[in-house]
Amino acid sequence: MADVSLKQVRKSYGNVEVIKGVDIEIEDGEFVVFVGPSGCGKSTLLRMIAGLEDITSGTLEIGGRVVNDVQPKDRGIAMVFQTYAIFPHMSVRENVAFGLTIAGASKEEKDRKALEAARILQMEHLLDRRPSQLSGGQRQRVAIGRAIVRDPEVFLFDEPLSNLDAALRMDMRMEIGKLHKHLSATMVYVTHDQVEAMTLADKIVVLRDGIVQQIGAPMDLYHNPANLFVAGFIGSPAMNFMDVEVLDQSADGVTVKAPALDPVKLPGVGEAFTANSKAKLGIRPQYLSVAPDTHAGALHGKVALVERLGTETVVNVELTRGGRIVAALAEDRPLELGTDIALGFDPGQAHLFNETNT
């Protein structure tokens, strides 16, 4: 059983604190993804779990045991690096069985375990090759194979797919998803890639400047972002934000208005807002549609930029009454630049954030 628990974990390099008191509970068998902008401390946090970085303060438990001062090899973890970190002078077989070599296992055991891991990753035919004879995806498979052979309770991945091209990334992503189901081990995964985060994770941890912003299931974060940062970070294209004024707050919703927007009532928004205060309205591009007269007050403007992706069309609209807004319209739509357009949205799908709630 290997749940991982971080309690008030901090990390400083000299005077610079990069991890500022992080609490995360990871349950046994869970797939947890750390996301956040570059430099927010994802890798540092992962490396602290691995034991490659000291923990300045706080406690780290793996499987109920405090491991702050335990050697990496004794933590029951395996790690897969972005740069693969496979040994260039060893064959794939030797690489995969490296941990066993270190532990002094017999040749039969090494061969058996290496083959077993290779079978899981469908790379039996590669076992006798050298890393220089492998593609990037195959190298990463080898690195994952080496992790599997360790039979760890916790797998740690630091952006394992970022050096691969898009198609391969998708293959490997599914591969890792399958691996998680197959091994049912705890996995902690760091990525930049939203799609990886959304598809793989049982639970996503959003980090910013060494502070946890929100922890939750992917759809939870998508539909109920805790703050502006999470709202802007999760989802692509990013959520639109508009400065609004709160006109009225009642039991069944909050009424807001903005220069570009006629008063609209947002149902189901919390009581944290008071009349005559300022707030930020968030609308996901996907919830905007070309339907001037539906629902609430429409947003009028001119088409400023069109990106046709085939499955959807991303339109950048210059609003007549000031501001810009991005809409992701379903299906392919040939829109002329400069044409007038009106966008409507479902107030029930909109988000409202306090100014302070960044």
Place this chain on the structure above:
Amino acid sequence: MASKLTTSNRTGWLFALPAVGLIALFIIVPFFLAFGFSLTNQRLISPNPTEYVGFENYESLLGLAVITLEPERDDGGNILRDEEGQPEYPRVRTITRSDDYPQYRGMREWFRWQSGDNARVVIAGDVIFMKALVNTLTFVFVVAPVQGGLALCLALLINQKLRGINVFRTVFFMPVVVSIVVVSLLWRFIYDGNDGLLNNILQGLTFGLFEPVDWLGNTDTALGSIIAMSIWQAVGFHMVIWLSGLQTISPTLYEAAEIEGASKWQAFRYVTWPGLRNTAVLVLIVITMQSFAVFAQVDVMTNGGPLDSTQTLVFQAVERGYGKQDISGGSTISVILFLVVLAISLLQRYLTREKA
């Protein structure tokens, strides 16, 4: 299609001319001249015309034979013995000067060993050359592994993130930038038999029990002393080469090894050493070449002595060519040295080749 470099680049070639000319004059031309002279009886200054002598120079340098001497016996067939009870043998020159053995003419005893009652004597056409050859090979086979290994140890120690580590880097590299002649002069004082630093230190450490040794004046210690000093002098250079090799190894590999539970030694064995393979080949070949060329230390510190115990090939080549004005003899030694170095380098390349 002629490349632009060779056709329309007159200015470029003009700039290169001085360097190319000097290299040709002092390296390329002498290289071929040496082959030519080694087949003649050329002397530095001589009234007589130069004659082609074929491989005579090589024969007289490389001539080697083993002769068996039977002990002298009295009329009753008993072995004659000296005061210490050792058998007495006829003198070697009874053979090398005898008309019965024209093939041994002019050769001298190099060394001998006992085989039953008989003595076996190795005679050489040129004993000093043979000693120089053996000394040079000894020098190379001691210096190459010891200097290479020591340099690697220093590089591993220095390749750490510690405050002030650059001071050590500089200190170890310092002897490299000092002229070998200066270093040799200084070490002559260190090795001095009367009041040398080394003797003083050893006496201090043993509370006066140590008997002072004339390090450079003793046939048993002279070559060893030169070897030790040579290793010290150039170790910093090879340390820097090893360091550059160490820094090409990705730190992530060490982290991966650490997670797999590798000890310091295992990390060295499975990560560092394989990663240094190409560097090792380079260091080994460079040290070997430099060692074969050992000259200045000998020239400054011992002049080949005592009793030829520190003769080396290059020293002999210079000594003959310019000291004795025997240009053909010096050239022959140079050519032999070239062939030996070539053979050893090829062997090293072969042994350290990338196994596919």
